[in-house]
Amino acid sequence: MSRVFAVVVAHPDDEAFSWAGTVALHADDSDFRFILIHATHGEAGDIRPGFAATPATLGRIRQAESEAAWQAVGRTPDRHEWLGYPDGSLAEVPAPELTGRIHEVLDAEKPDVVATFGPDGITGHPDHITVGACTDAAFAELAQAEGRGFKRLLHHVLPQSIFDRWQQQRRDLDLPVFDPTKMYHGRGVPDEQVHLIVDCRSVASRIVAGILQHQSQLHVMADQPVNEHRLARIVSWEWATIAWPPTTEMELPLTDVFEFL
Known part of the structure; x- marks a missing residue:
């Protein structure tokens, strides 16, 4: 029986700072299966000055960057779904439609753990908040059914103490x-x-x-010029809230997405 981890995000680099570490840690596990869902191709992203892309080509470029990034991490998704919704406009997509598209993939894969954005979207980005809410809705529907999977729902977050420390460092x-x-x-x-x-x-x-493969967006993902040593320290930890099940009887914090499952 495999352990299945599904990540649902809005843009091709959203998972680079959130769950790449967990995937890398489990990369060589024979029972690990990794599912990745992108709601958009990120075609509305800001193009790095001097980078050879246009609004018409950026989506394809960012898709290729995402695929190259996972190769660099050392573990490509076992299933990678691109839903193809317009970047920057997820809030305009009828919620039942987006929820249904996510539901379809998750229902087929029966992941043990699903990870997405919480209500803050980490950066307040409407696309992040929308895809997170629709993933929550799909998970809630599927977790009610009997059968395997859907044991834990995670929201990627940044602890306030860490945020304050980073602010002071900046x-x-x-x-x-x-x-x-x-x-x-x-x-x-x-x-x-x-x-x-x-x-x-x-x-x-x-x-x-993996982050360095996102060349078109590197200027918004990392301070310039890129200090790889500092970047490594920033990504050395991943944090999440357990959105489901209730955490009242758990020994917290957990140290792995599959712990106690």
Whole structure:
């Protein structure tokens, strides 16, 4: 019996900072199956100055970057679905339609663990929030049915204490700080809401190798010029809230997405 992990996100680089470490940690497990769903091709993304792309070609380029990134991480998805909705407009897609598309893939794969965005979308991005809400809805429908899978629903988050530490480091380095009241800016959640802390230090170099494949978006993913050592420290941990099941009787925080399943 395989252990199936499904990640549902909006854009081709959303998972690069969230779940690449967990995938790398389980890359060589014979019973590990990895499912990845992208709601869009990311065609509305900001194009790095001097990069050979146009709005008409960016979606295809970002899809190829995503595929190259997972090769660099060392574990490509066993199933990779591109739903093809317009980037930046997921909130305009009827929720039952998007929920249904996600439901279809998850129902076929019966993942043990599903990971997506929480209500904050990490950066307040409407696409992140929308895909997270629709994934939650699909999971809730499927978790009610008898049978295998759907044991845990995770929301990727950033602990407030870590966010505050990073903000101070950015001030010390004379880098722009984030404004959590603004869209596209990072934000934290109270530390007591963090139920999963994954130590990714042993695979941090692989996570960074994957991030570096997103060349069209690297200027918005990392401070320029890219400091790979600092980037490795940033991606050395992954955090999540357990959205389901209730955590009242669990020993927290967990250290792996499959722990106690």
